[in-house]
Amino acid sequence: MSKVQKNKKEKEDSLYTAAYDLFTTKGIHNTAISDIVKKAGVAKGTFYLYFKDKYDVLDKIILNKSTEILSIAIKKTNSEEFLNFEGKLLYFIDYIIEYLKENKLLLKLIYKDLSWGVIKKAYKDYKEINEIFGMFEEGFKDSNLDKEDIEKVLFMIIELTGSVCYNCIVLNEPADIDKMKPILFNTIKKII
Amino acid sequence: MSKVQKNKKEKEDSLYTAAYDLFTTKGIHNTAISDIVKKAGVAKGTFYLYFKDKYDVLDKIILNKSTEILSIAIKKTNSEEFLNFEGKLLYFIDYIIEYLKENKLLLKLIYKDLSWGVIKKAYKDYKEINEIFGMFEEGFKDSNLDKEDIEKVLFMIIELTGSVCYNCIVLNEPADIDKMKPILFNTIKKII
Amino acid sequence: MSKVQKNKKEKEDSLYTAAYDLFTTKGIHNTAISDIVKKAGVAKGTFYLYFKDKYDVLDKIILNKSTEILSIAIKKTNSEEFLNFEGKLLYFIDYIIEYLKENKLLLKLIYKDLSWGVIKKAYKDYKEINEIFGMFEEGFKDSNLDKEDIEKVLFMIIELTGSVCYNCIVLNEPADIDKMKPILFNTIKKII
Amino acid sequence: MSKVQKNKKEKEDSLYTAAYDLFTTKGIHNTAISDIVKKAGVAKGTFYLYFKDKYDVLDKIILNKSTEILSIAIKKTNSEEFLNFEGKLLYFIDYIIEYLKENKLLLKLIYKDLSWGVIKKAYKDYKEINEIFGMFEEGFKDSNLDKEDIEKVLFMIIELTGSVCYNCIVLNEPADIDKMKPILFNTIKKII
DNA sequence: GATGAATGAGCGTTCATTCAT
DNA sequence: AATGAATGAACGCTCATTCAT
Numbered sequence: 001m002s003k004v005q006k007n008k009k010e011k012e013d014s015l016y017t018a019a020y021d022l023f024t025t026k027g028i029h030n031t032a033i034s035d036i037v038k039k040a041g042v043a044k045g046t047f048y049l050y051f052k053d054k055y056d057v058l059d060k061i062i063l064n065k066s067t068e069i070l071s072i073a074i075k076k077t078n079s080e081e082f083l084n085f086e087g088k089l090l091y092f093i094d095y096i097i098e099y100l101k102e103n104k105l106l107l108k109l110i111y112k113d114l115s116w117g118v119i120k121k122a123y124k125d126y127k128e129i130n131e132i133f134g135m136f137e138e139g140f141k142d143s144n145l146d147k148e149d150i151e152k153v154l155f156m157i158i159e160l161t162g163s164v165c166y167n168c169i170v171l172n173e174p175a176d177i178d179k180m181k182p183i184l185f186n187t188i189k190k191i192i
Numbered sequence: 193m194s195k196v197q198k199n200k201k202e203k204e205d206s207l208y209t210a211a212y213d214l215f216t217t218k219g220i221h222n223t224a225i226s227d228i229v230k231k232a233g234v235a236k237g238t239f240y241l242y243f244k245d246k247y248d249v250l251d252k253i254i255l256n257k258s259t260e261i262l263s264i265a266i267k268k269t270n271s272e273e274f275l276n277f278e279g280k281l282l283y284f285i286d287y288i289i290e291y292l293k294e295n296k297l298l299l300k301l302i303y304k305d306l307s308w309g310v311i312k313k314a315y316k317d318y319k320e321i322n323e324i325f326g327m328f329e330e331g332f333k334d335s336n337l338d339k340e341d342i343e344k345v346l347f348m349i350i351e352l353t354g355s356v357c358y359n360c361i362v363l364n365e366p367a368d369i370d371k372m373k374p375i376l377f378n379t380i381k382k383i384i
Numbered sequence: 385m386s387k388v389q390k391n392k393k394e395k396e397d398s399l400y401t402a403a404y405d406l407f408t409t410k411g412i413h414n415t416a417i418s419d420i421v422k423k424a425g426v427a428k429g430t431f432y433l434y435f436k437d438k439y440d441v442l443d444k445i446i447l448n449k450s451t452e453i454l455s456i457a458i459k460k461t462n463s464e465e466f467l468n469f470e471g472k473l474l475y476f477i478d479y480i481i482e483y484l485k486e487n488k489l490l491l492k493l494i495y496k497d498l499s500w501g502v503i504k505k506a507y508k509d510y511k512e513i514n515e516i517f518g519m520f521e522e523g524f525k526d527s528n529l530d531k532e533d534i535e536k537v538l539f540m541i542i543e544l545t546g547s548v549c550y551n552c553i554v555l556n557e558p559a560d561i562d563k564m565k566p567i568l569f570n571t572i573k574k575i576i
Numbered sequence: 577m578s579k580v581q582k583n584k585k586e587k588e589d590s591l592y593t594a595a596y597d598l599f600t601t602k603g604i605h606n607t608a609i610s611d612i613v614k615k616a617g618v619a620k621g622t623f624y625l626y627f628k629d630k631y632d633v634l635d636k637i638i639l640n641k642s643t644e645i646l647s648i649a650i651k652k653t654n655s656e657e658f659l660n661f662e663g664k665l666l667y668f669i670d671y672i673i674e675y676l677k678e679n680k681l682l683l684k685l686i687y688k689d690l691s692w693g694v695i696k697k698a699y700k701d702y703k704e705i706n707e708i709f710g711m712f713e714e715g716f717k718d719s720n721l722d723k724e725d726i727e728k729v730l731f732m733i734i735e736l737t738g739s740v741c742y743n744c745i746v747l748n749e750p751a752d753i754d755k756m757k758p759i760l761f762n763t764i765k766k767i768i
Numbered sequence: 769g770a771t772g773a774a775t776g777a778g779c780g781t782t783c784a785t786t787c788a789t
Numbered sequence: 790a791a792t793g794a795a796t797g798a799a800c801g802c803t804c805a806t807t808c809a810t
Contacts (some may be wrong), residue, residue: 004789008808033780043796048781112304116365148367152375154351155366159359163351173308174347175340183344188381200769225805235771240806388810392773398641417801427775431801496688500749536759539750543739544732551735557692558731559724567728574766584790608783619792624785 012050014040019057020065024105028058062110063118069099071128078131085139086192089184092135093161100165101177111166116155139192157188204242206232208256211249216297220250254302255310261291263320268324277331278384282377284324285353292357293369303358308347331384349380398424398446400522402443408489412442446494447502453483455512462515469523472576474569476519477545484549485561495550500539523576541572588626590616595633596641600681604634638686638692645675646695647704654707661715666761668711669737671682676741677753687742693733714768733764 018039022031029192033054037044051057073095082088100107123129133154142151168177210213210231214223225246248270265287274280292299322378325346332342356376360369402423406415417438421428435441457479466472484491509511517538526533548568554560594615598607609630613620627633649671658664674682700707709730716726740760744753 002789004794011795032778034778044780044795044798045782046794049794053780115358115363117363120365149375151366151370153379155359156356156375156379159355160348160352163355164348165348167308167351171307171309173312174343180344183341183348187345187348187383191379198769203770225806226804229772236773236805237771237807238769241769245805386810388773395774416799418799428777428801429775429803431775433773437801499747500743501747504749533759535750536756537763539743540736540740540759540763543743544736547735547739548732551692551731555693557689557696558727564728567725567732569734571729571767575763580790587791609785610783613793620784620794621786621792622790625790629784 011040011042011046014042015047015050016057016061016064017072020061020109023058023061024109025119028109031169039123058113063122065106066110066114066118067126067129068124069096070122070132071126073099074131074135077135085135086189089139089157089192090137090188092132093157093188094181096161097165097177097181101169104169107165108170111162111170114162116159119158153191156192160184160187168181198281200279203232203234203238206234206237208249208253211246212253212257212301215250215253216301218251220301249307254305255314257298258302259314259318261288262314262324263318265291266320266323266327269327277327278381280327281331281349281384282380284327285349285377285380288353288375289357289369289373293361296361299357300362303354303362306354308351311350323338324384345383349383352376352379395424395426395430398426399431399434400441400445404445404449404493407442407445408493412438412493441491442497446497447506449490450494450498450502451506451510451513453480454506454516455510457483458512458515458519461519469519470573472519473523473541473576474572476516477541477569477572478565480545481549481565482559485553488553491549492554495546495554498546500543537575541575544568544571587616587618587622587642590618591626592633592637592640595630596637596685599634599637602684604630604685604749606608607683612666617640634689638689639698641682642686642690642694642703643698643702645672646698646708647702649675650711653711661711663766664711665715665733666764668708668759669733669761669764672737673741673753673757677745680745684746687738687746690738692735695734729767733767736763 009103015036019031019036022035022039026035031054033047034044036054036057051060068127074094077088077092079130080088080091080092119129133151136154137147137150140153143150145153161184164180165177167173168175168180174180207228211228214227214231218227223246225239226236228246228249229239233326243252265284269280273285274283276295311321315325325343327329328337328346329342332345335342335344353376356372357369359365360367360372366372369377394531399420403415403420406419406423410419415438417431418428420438420441421431433480435444457476460479461472461476464472464475466475503513507517517535520538521531521534524537527534548564549561551557552559552564558564591612592639593605595612598611598615602611607630609623610620612630612633613623627636649668652671653664653668656664656667658667695705699709712730713723714730719726719729721729737760740756741753743749744751744756750756
């Protein structure tokens with residue numbers, strides 16, 4: 001990588017980092033582009049060399065972070081041995097919950113704008129996300145559900161888990177995440 | 193009600209209506225207070241006699257509309273006869289889904305800011321919402337779940353239904369709501 | 385006029401005056417709205433209560449000033465006695481030339497954006513401008529030209545006079561206005 | 577011409593062409609230097625190797641194009657035979673009008689900034705433009721006008737023609753150019 | 769209670785210009 | 790000679806909020 005290329009990468013990265021820090025601490029609404037560039041230590045115009053507007057950075061951050069989490073979780077899950085699919089899935093979900101428990105601000109940021117569409121996009125572009133679908137299909141191979149229905153069940157489990165995480169971790173409603181987990185896991189067991 | 197009081201009520205109502213119309217059609221972000229007062233046909237200063245700011249109206253609208261929907265649904269459900277609790281619950285949920293299907297813009301508006309906290313608040317203040325909890329507790333009376341756990345299950349069913357409605361009706365992801373319904377109902381059956 | 389109305393008029397007038405002064409001295413391109421409001425002694429937002437943007441004030445200034453000049457000139461001309469139409473027309477034109485000679489900056493400002501369309505607009509709205517057309521038609525009543533052709537001749541005389549004024553007074557090209565006048569007048573005599 | 581010099585010429589030409597295209601289609605105000613270089617396919621810095629700023633290219637374009645038109649018109653006129661000076665002059669003017677009728681965008685671009693000064697400059701530098709003055713002086717040799725007055729008459733005819741072209745072709749005011757032509761030609765006949 | 773003119777901080781965005789490569 | 794990433798002053802414009810009437 002040339003010196004110029006390296007410098008560009010550094011600027012872009014510092015903008016990402018600054019935006020992420022401000023979005024999570026001050027909120028998206030309260031973060032101005034001038035705040036981001038000030039924190040990143042670059043000129044205002046530089047921002048527009050890399051991003052269209054505030055929501056452009058946000059979208060890219062959400063996609064990156066979401067993919068990162070799922071990627072780590074699936075990698076970790078695949079490195080372990082399980083008796084059955086149920087155990088594997090619950091381990092995977094538990095890993096994500098524990099991760100988000102430690103990254104409350106990240107959870108707050110990504111949940112509101114994380115949609116099934118984003119996940120589907122990541123699924124196409126990233127090998128690791130693809131593996132989640134693979135794991136899920138494998139787990140359901142003995143059932144009489146077709147591929148589309150399996151996807152719908154996965155969608156519901158993800159949405160349910162996401163909702164529970166957001167409400168319990170961020171809002172502490174209706175209960176603490178640790179108190180909620182057994183019920184959630186029980187529910188997921190019933191679903192699959 | 194005196195003439196003055198009636199006039200006040202009219203102004204407040206016109207502000208509510210104008211705000212609701214603009215929020216649903218133009219979006220919250222793109223609606224300014226000046227837009228609301230122009231549409232409502234009142235002076236700018238008048239807005240501040242009734243509301244703190246834009247988000248104050250929004251919160252009140254969400255609370256009102258949410259309560260209204262749930263209230264209608266529970267009233268309708270109570271006017272019918274059912275063989276068992278499962279049938280009753282699914283009828284109740286189906287009614288809400290069908291309602292939101294017809295009111296896509298409303299769904300879009302309330303979902304993003306509808307939290308368990310709002311529902312809990314409505315539950316304390318409105319008789320009809322209270323009945324939903326009553327119906328649910330009644331349905332679980334034979335199980336060995338305590339009151340808190342029952343509430344958690346209800347919470348999950350509501351969150352799951354809300355997520356499915358938002359994704360399928362507003363975003364059409366991962367499938368049309370009518371294609372998703374059987375899976376959702378099946379899942380709810382498994383949960384209870 | 386109420387106090388509020390008077391105050392509004394004052395603000396608008398001060399914006400007009402400030403804009404005119406800056407446009408003529410610094411040029412349109414080099415005048416920012418912040419300059420105008422600073423000079424006018426009002427807040428930035430106040431500008432937008434009265435005008436759409438910089439070019440909105442400009443258009444209105446051009447229309448006002450143009451109408452004003454023509455209005456004064458026709459009034460003055462009508463107060464004098466003439467042997468024939470030719471004398472009357474040349475007096476009218478001479479009056480305008482002398483006026484613009486004393487108001488070089490105004491000439492510079494209005495010429496570039498003064499079009500026949502603006503004059504036609506003023507002709508419909510202002511009684512005095514209308515009289516110019518009347519005077520012209522009266523002068524041509526013995527010719528065999530129809531109304532439309534008379535208008536075309538008037539148009540050419542105005543354009544020619546305007547061009548000569550701008551070039552000779554503002555740019556001093558190809559000669560001083562006083563040296564050019566005889567040729568211009570001679571030409572106009574030939575035209576009518 | 578060396579390869580390097582050829583390359584330089586190519587770059588400069590592509591900048592001219594790009595600027596001309598953008599000025600005529602998007603307008604001068606709405607064309608940024610970044611637009612020009614993008615269209616020309618050169619780097620931003622390269623622009624400054626050839627031009628001072630946006631108005632530098634503009635001035636050069638106006639001078640080039642104006643000279644080009646006049647040059648073609650005089651060449652064409654000189655290749656024809658005429659009974660008298662009047663016929664020759666009107667042919668010359670008509671040629672220019674027809675040319676501008678087909679090049680509305682060019683007319684729009686050059687008119688606003690085309691001054692007698694530009695023509696005088698071209699007259700000194702370009703042989704063909706010089707011939708126009710020659711033709712004119714030749715045509716007036718029997719009158720008792722001195723050289724300076726002849727120039728003034730020429731100036732007025734050019735300004736009048738220019739005004740009529742701009743208003744009738746670009747703005748369609750006060751009439752279509754073809755409807756205006758007879759009156760214009762008649763007027764010019766009267767002037768000379 | 770109701771008004772709406774006035775405010776001005778603050779926003780996103782542009783773009784001519786520079787200069788190390 | 791050519792590049793194009795970086796700059797940052799400057800801009801137009803918005804809009805929540807105030808307050809004299």
